[in-house]
Amino acid sequence: AQSVTQLGSHVSVSEGALVLLRCNYSSSVPPYLFWYVQYPNQGLQLLLKYTSAATLVKGINGFEAEFKKSETSFHLTKPSAHMSDAAEYFCAVAYSGAGSYQLTFGKGTKLSVIP
Amino acid sequence: DAGVTQSPTHLIKTRGQHVTLRCSPISGHKSVSWYQQVLGQGPQFIFQYYEKEERGRGNFPDRFSARQFPNYSSELNVNALLLGDSALYLCASSLGLKGFMGSPLHFGNGTRLTVT
Numbered sequence: 001a002q003s004v005t006q007l008g009s010h011v012s013v014s015e016g017a018l019v020l021l022r023c024n025y026s027s028s029v030p031p032y033l034f035w036y037v038q039y040p041n042q043g044l045q046l047l048l049k050y051t052s053a054a055t056l057v058k059g060i061n062g063f064e065a066e067f068k069k070s071e072t073s074f075h076l077t078k079p080s081a082h083m084s085d086a087a088e089y090f091c092a093v094a095y096s097g098a099g100s101y102q103l104t105f106g107k108g109t110k111l112s113v114i115p
Numbered sequence: 116d117a118g119v120t121q122s123p124t125h126l127i128k129t130r131g132q133h134v135t136l137r138c139s140p141i142s143g144h145k146s147v148s149w150y151q152q153v154l155g156q157g158p159q160f161i162f163q164y165y166e167k168e169e170r171g172r173g174n175f176p177d178r179f180s181a182r183q184f185p186n187y188s189s190e191l192n193v194n195a196l197l198l199g200d201s202a203l204y205l206c207a208s209s210l211g212l213k214g215f216m217g218s219p220l221h222f223g224n225g226t227r228l229t230v231t
Contacts, residue, residue: 100171105157
Protein backbone atom coordinates (compact mmCIF):
# COMPACT_ATOMS: atom_id res chain seq x y z
CA ALA A 1 0.00 0.00 0.00
CA GLN A 2 1.14 3.49 -0.80
CA SER A 3 1.64 6.09 1.91
CA VAL A 4 3.19 9.53 2.32
CA THR A 5 4.87 11.13 5.30
CA GLN A 6 5.44 14.86 5.46
CA LEU A 7 7.97 15.88 8.06
CA GLY A 8 6.99 19.04 9.89
CA SER A 9 3.41 20.17 10.12
CA HIS A 10 4.53 23.80 10.19
CA VAL A 11 7.56 25.44 8.58
CA SER A 12 8.51 29.11 8.91
CA VAL A 13 11.00 30.85 6.65
CA SER A 14 12.03 34.44 6.12
CA GLU A 15 11.14 36.17 2.89
CA GLY A 16 13.93 35.47 0.39
CA ALA A 17 15.14 32.36 2.22
CA LEU A 18 15.23 28.82 0.89
CA VAL A 19 12.03 26.81 1.19
CA LEU A 20 12.42 23.08 1.88
CA LEU A 21 9.36 20.92 2.52
CA ARG A 22 10.03 17.26 3.14
CA CYS A 23 8.11 14.28 1.81
CA ASN A 24 8.89 10.59 2.08
CA TYR A 25 6.82 7.95 0.39
CA SER A 26 6.20 4.26 0.65
CA SER A 27 5.18 2.38 -2.45
CA SER A 28 5.40 -1.20 -3.60
CA VAL A 29 5.57 -0.11 -7.23
CA PRO A 30 7.29 2.78 -9.02
CA PRO A 31 5.39 5.77 -7.71
CA TYR A 32 3.72 8.73 -9.31
CA LEU A 33 4.24 11.65 -6.93
CA PHE A 34 2.66 15.06 -6.67
CA TRP A 35 2.86 18.29 -4.74
CA TYR A 36 -0.29 20.34 -4.30
CA VAL A 37 -0.77 23.75 -2.66
CA GLN A 38 -3.89 24.88 -0.83
CA TYR A 39 -4.60 28.51 -0.04
CA PRO A 40 -7.15 29.36 2.68
CA ASN A 41 -10.73 28.55 1.70
CA GLN A 42 -9.65 27.13 -1.63
CA GLY A 43 -9.19 23.77 -3.24
CA LEU A 44 -5.91 22.15 -4.19
CA GLN A 45 -3.70 23.42 -7.00
CA LEU A 46 -1.12 21.18 -8.64
CA LEU A 47 2.44 22.47 -8.25
CA LEU A 48 4.29 19.64 -9.97
CA LYS A 49 4.27 15.92 -10.65
CA TYR A 50 6.78 13.11 -11.05
CA THR A 51 5.85 10.38 -13.51
CA SER A 52 9.14 8.46 -13.94
CA ALA A 53 10.72 10.86 -16.41
CA ALA A 54 13.37 13.30 -15.17
CA THR A 55 14.14 12.98 -11.46
CA LEU A 56 14.28 16.77 -11.05
CA VAL A 57 10.83 18.15 -11.67
CA LYS A 58 10.13 21.83 -12.17
CA GLY A 59 6.73 23.21 -11.29
CA ILE A 60 4.87 26.47 -11.16
CA ASN A 61 5.80 29.53 -9.12
CA GLY A 62 9.50 28.61 -9.03
CA PHE A 63 9.05 25.35 -7.10
CA GLU A 64 10.88 22.16 -7.94
CA ALA A 65 11.22 18.70 -6.43
CA GLU A 66 13.75 15.94 -6.74
CA PHE A 67 12.81 12.27 -6.78
CA LYS A 68 15.36 10.18 -4.89
CA LYS A 69 14.56 6.50 -5.06
CA SER A 70 17.34 5.48 -2.67
CA GLU A 71 15.94 7.78 -0.01
CA THR A 72 12.27 7.29 -0.98
CA SER A 73 11.97 11.06 -0.91
CA PHE A 74 10.37 13.79 -3.00
CA HIS A 75 11.23 17.03 -1.22
CA LEU A 76 9.90 20.34 -2.47
CA THR A 77 12.20 23.35 -2.73
CA LYS A 78 12.17 26.97 -3.79
CA PRO A 79 15.33 29.08 -3.74
CA SER A 80 13.72 32.28 -2.49
CA ALA A 81 10.48 32.46 -0.53
CA HIS A 82 7.88 35.06 -1.34
CA MET A 83 5.07 36.25 0.89
CA SER A 84 2.57 34.81 -1.56
CA ASP A 85 3.99 31.30 -0.93
CA ALA A 86 2.35 31.18 2.49
CA ALA A 87 -0.10 28.30 2.22
CA GLU A 88 -0.47 24.62 3.04
CA TYR A 89 1.41 22.12 0.93
CA PHE A 90 0.47 18.49 0.38
CA CYS A 91 2.55 15.68 -1.00
CA ALA A 92 0.63 12.83 -2.62
CA VAL A 93 1.27 9.46 -4.20
CA ALA A 94 -1.00 8.00 -6.87
CA TYR A 95 -2.40 4.53 -6.55
CA SER A 96 -3.89 2.71 -9.48
CA GLY A 97 -5.79 -0.49 -9.15
CA ALA A 98 -8.94 -2.29 -10.20
CA GLY A 99 -9.70 0.24 -12.90
CA SER A 100 -9.45 3.40 -10.85
CA TYR A 101 -6.84 5.71 -9.57
CA GLN A 102 -6.67 7.72 -6.41
CA LEU A 103 -4.28 9.97 -4.56
CA THR A 104 -3.03 9.28 -1.05
CA PHE A 105 -2.08 12.54 0.61
CA GLY A 106 0.22 13.39 3.45
CA LYS A 107 -1.06 15.41 6.38
CA GLY A 108 0.28 18.62 4.93
CA THR A 109 2.86 21.24 5.86
CA LYS A 110 1.77 24.78 6.57
CA LEU A 111 4.34 27.26 5.28
CA SER A 112 4.60 30.66 6.91
CA VAL A 113 6.74 33.39 5.34
CA ILE A 114 8.10 36.04 7.68
CA PRO A 115 8.68 39.49 6.17
CA ASP B 116 -13.03 28.00 -19.14
CA ALA B 117 -14.73 27.46 -15.82
CA GLY B 118 -12.96 25.24 -13.34
CA VAL B 119 -14.53 22.57 -11.18
CA THR B 120 -17.54 24.08 -9.45
CA GLN B 121 -19.07 22.80 -6.25
CA SER B 122 -22.26 23.72 -4.45
CA PRO B 123 -23.09 24.76 -1.88
CA THR B 124 -19.92 26.35 -0.52
CA HIS B 125 -21.01 25.99 3.09
CA LEU B 126 -23.60 23.82 4.79
CA ILE B 127 -24.72 23.25 8.37
CA LYS B 128 -26.61 20.09 9.23
CA THR B 129 -27.76 18.30 12.36
CA ARG B 130 -26.73 14.81 13.38
CA GLY B 131 -28.88 12.17 11.72
CA GLN B 132 -29.78 14.32 8.74
CA HIS B 133 -28.95 13.66 5.12
CA VAL B 134 -26.87 15.88 2.82
CA THR B 135 -26.29 16.13 -0.93
CA LEU B 136 -23.25 17.86 -2.36
CA ARG B 137 -22.92 18.72 -6.02
CA CYS B 138 -20.04 19.00 -8.44
CA SER B 139 -19.68 20.12 -12.04
CA PRO B 140 -16.43 19.04 -13.69
CA ILE B 141 -14.38 21.00 -16.17
CA SER B 142 -15.93 20.83 -19.61
CA GLY B 143 -14.73 17.71 -21.41
CA HIS B 144 -13.63 15.91 -18.24
CA LYS B 145 -15.28 12.54 -17.83
CA SER B 146 -13.89 11.47 -14.47
CA VAL B 147 -14.99 12.88 -11.12
CA SER B 148 -13.50 12.00 -7.77
CA TRP B 149 -14.56 12.96 -4.24
CA TYR B 150 -12.24 13.56 -1.30
CA GLN B 151 -12.91 14.34 2.35
CA GLN B 152 -10.54 16.73 4.13
CA VAL B 153 -10.92 16.84 7.89
CA LEU B 154 -9.44 19.90 9.57
CA GLY B 155 -5.69 19.50 9.97
CA GLN B 156 -5.44 16.47 7.70
CA GLY B 157 -4.78 15.75 4.07
CA PRO B 158 -7.65 14.87 1.73
CA GLN B 159 -8.85 11.28 1.83
CA PHE B 160 -10.25 9.48 -1.20
CA ILE B 161 -13.96 8.62 -1.12
CA PHE B 162 -15.06 7.75 -4.67
CA GLN B 163 -14.07 7.90 -8.30
CA TYR B 164 -16.63 7.87 -11.12
CA TYR B 165 -15.89 7.56 -14.81
CA GLU B 166 -18.45 7.44 -17.58
CA LYS B 167 -21.20 7.27 -14.97
CA GLU B 168 -19.80 4.15 -13.32
CA GLU B 169 -18.16 3.81 -9.93
CA ARG B 170 -14.54 2.90 -10.52
CA GLY B 171 -13.11 3.17 -7.04
CA ARG B 172 -14.19 3.51 -3.44
CA GLY B 173 -12.18 4.48 -0.39
CA ASN B 174 -12.55 3.25 3.16
CA PHE B 175 -15.83 4.97 3.96
CA PRO B 176 -19.06 3.49 5.37
CA ASP B 177 -22.11 2.75 3.25
CA ARG B 178 -23.68 5.97 4.50
CA PHE B 179 -21.62 7.60 1.77
CA SER B 180 -22.84 7.20 -1.79
CA ALA B 181 -22.41 9.05 -5.06
CA ARG B 182 -23.50 9.06 -8.64
CA GLN B 183 -22.50 10.63 -11.92
CA PHE B 184 -24.97 11.98 -14.43
CA PRO B 185 -24.93 11.85 -18.27
CA ASN B 186 -23.48 15.37 -18.35
CA TYR B 187 -20.65 14.10 -16.09
CA SER B 188 -21.70 16.18 -13.09
CA SER B 189 -21.81 14.32 -9.81
CA GLU B 190 -23.53 14.19 -6.44
CA LEU B 191 -22.17 12.96 -3.14
CA ASN B 192 -24.77 11.85 -0.63
CA VAL B 193 -24.20 11.23 3.05
CA ASN B 194 -26.93 9.70 5.23
CA ALA B 195 -27.32 9.65 9.00
CA LEU B 196 -24.77 12.39 9.52
CA LEU B 197 -22.33 12.11 12.40
CA LEU B 198 -20.30 14.85 14.04
CA GLY B 199 -17.21 13.26 12.52
CA ASP B 200 -18.52 13.91 9.03
CA SER B 201 -17.73 17.60 9.50
CA ALA B 202 -15.10 18.34 6.86
CA LEU B 203 -14.28 20.04 3.59
CA TYR B 204 -15.52 17.86 0.74
CA LEU B 205 -13.50 18.28 -2.41
CA CYS B 206 -14.48 17.30 -5.91
CA ALA B 207 -11.83 16.76 -8.57
CA SER B 208 -12.13 16.09 -12.28
CA SER B 209 -9.78 14.80 -14.93
CA LEU B 210 -9.94 14.03 -18.64
CA GLY B 211 -9.66 10.30 -18.34
CA LEU B 212 -9.65 7.52 -15.85
CA LYS B 213 -5.94 7.56 -15.14
CA GLY B 214 -5.41 11.27 -15.06
CA PHE B 215 -1.92 11.12 -13.63
CA MET B 216 -0.69 9.67 -16.90
CA GLY B 217 -1.56 12.92 -18.62
CA SER B 218 -4.08 15.43 -17.38
CA PRO B 219 -3.86 15.69 -13.59
CA LEU B 220 -6.68 16.09 -11.12
CA HIS B 221 -8.26 19.55 -11.01
CA PHE B 222 -9.88 20.34 -7.69
CA GLY B 223 -12.83 22.54 -6.86
CA ASN B 224 -12.89 24.87 -3.86
CA GLY B 225 -14.92 22.40 -1.86
CA THR B 226 -18.04 22.35 0.27
CA ARG B 227 -17.53 23.02 3.96
CA LEU B 228 -19.93 20.75 5.89
CA THR B 229 -20.52 21.34 9.57
CA VAL B 230 -22.54 18.79 11.53
CA THR B 231 -23.91 19.95 14.88
